Amino acid sequence: MMPSEKTLTSLDQAAWEELVTRFDGRMWAVARACGLGPADAADAVQGAWLRMVESLDAIRDPERIGAWLVTTTRHEAVRLAQRSRGERPAPSTLPDVAVPDPAASVVDADYGRRLWLRLDGLAEPCRSLLRLYALNPDAKYAQISMRLGLPMGSIGPTRSRCMSRLRTLIEEER
Amino acid sequence: MTEDDHLPAYLLAALRMAAGVDPVPERVSEAARNAFGLRLPGGVVAAPSEVGPAVGARSEGARSEGQPAMHRFGADGITLDVEVTVTDGRLDVAGQVSPAPGPDDRIEVRTPGTGRSRTPSETGHFAVAGLPPGWISVVCHRPGRAPVATRWLHVRD
Structure with a gap:
């Protein structure tokens, strides 16, 4: 059972596996969306679970554990991506224990389906570019x-511009 | 992607989840389930600390083949210096616990799949060779006191 008190230290194996089932697909998708190949993405996701293991006492808001896991995966993915580009990440740029990103809730298949509807309404080349990019991770x-x-x-800048358009459309919908 | 503009990555992740492309591989899920067994109940997590430019600059695990990466961790009155060298794709871990350990203290070098125990020398030195690349953590087990574990550290070619 998930613990009801404001701590995760009483988490058991069954509750842990429940968290894995609920969130590992999102964590994988985030690691890959940060530009990592399969091996690095696997390490980023594993790293986020290890951070959780070592931070059980420090995570203050179990209600937001999904956002915490997604955010921590992103942090580990950013570190790995920097290293694979030969950069030396500054230790202070990312906190030891993540503060959940408010936007982490968009990493969800239902939200993704709404995004696809909007994406199909975009003009070219955005529609084709984002489709290709989304459907072909490698x-x-x-x-x-x-x-x-x-x-x-022009692919990188165009993709950023197209993503901004998609984001604007979704924000208008809210 | 920059640190302050992470929404595009999240949107892309959501698009892929909705399309069902690139699902999480089973081995990744299995590793996630197994991570629960790596808890160290009652343990103290030792955070990395800066020890000057020569060592501190390497504190995030950057290294190249044959070049050791130095890391210093401290908690609960002890310091763990950990040096990792990548040799033929495997990790050699050497280090020192200070102050000098008690006679029954043990050092365990852990990866998600293995744990190797060593009795540190009188001066606190220890070494483990041939570990798989990826995540490692060094734990100092002290009878009658809380174990001290370094934060997990990622090292690969």
Whole structure:
């Protein structure tokens, strides 16, 4: 059973596995969306669970454990991505125990379905670019560039612009 | 992606979840379930501490083949210095606990899948070779006192 008091120290194996079932798909999706390949994404997700193991006493809001796990996965993914680019992450840029991102709740299949409806209404090249990018997690810029006939250097900036449009549409809906 | 603009990654994750592409692999879920067994009840977590530019600059685990990464952790009156070297894709961990350990103290170097115990030398030195790359943690077990565990540390090629 999930503990009812404001602590996670009494969590048992069954409750833990329940958390894994509920959240590991979201955590994996976040690690991959941060640009990690499968091996690094697996390490980022595992890292987030290990952070939880070592932080059970320090997590103050069990109600928001899903947001905490998603946020912690993102932190570990950012660290791993920086390292794989050869950067040396500054230890102080990310806190030891994450403060859950308010936006973490959007990492959800139902929310994703609403996003798809909005995405299908976007003009080109945004619609095709975001579709390709979402449906092909390991697609390289060169492949996307060839498929869509866009210059390779413009894929990153175009994707950011298209994501902003999608975000604006969703925010208007609220 | 920058630290303060994480919404695009979250939106992309949601799109992929809704489309059912790239689901979480079973081995990732299995590792997550097994992580529960790595709790250290009553243990004290030792946070990394800065020890000057030569060592502190490496405190996030950056390394290259053959170059050791130095890490210092402290909690509950003890300091754990941990040095990790990557050799042929495996991790060699060497370190020192200070002040000098008691005769019954034990050092355990853990990965999510294994734990190797060592009796530290009189000067507190210990070493474990050939660990799989990925996450490691060093635990100092002290009879009658709380074990002290370093935060989990990621080391790979």
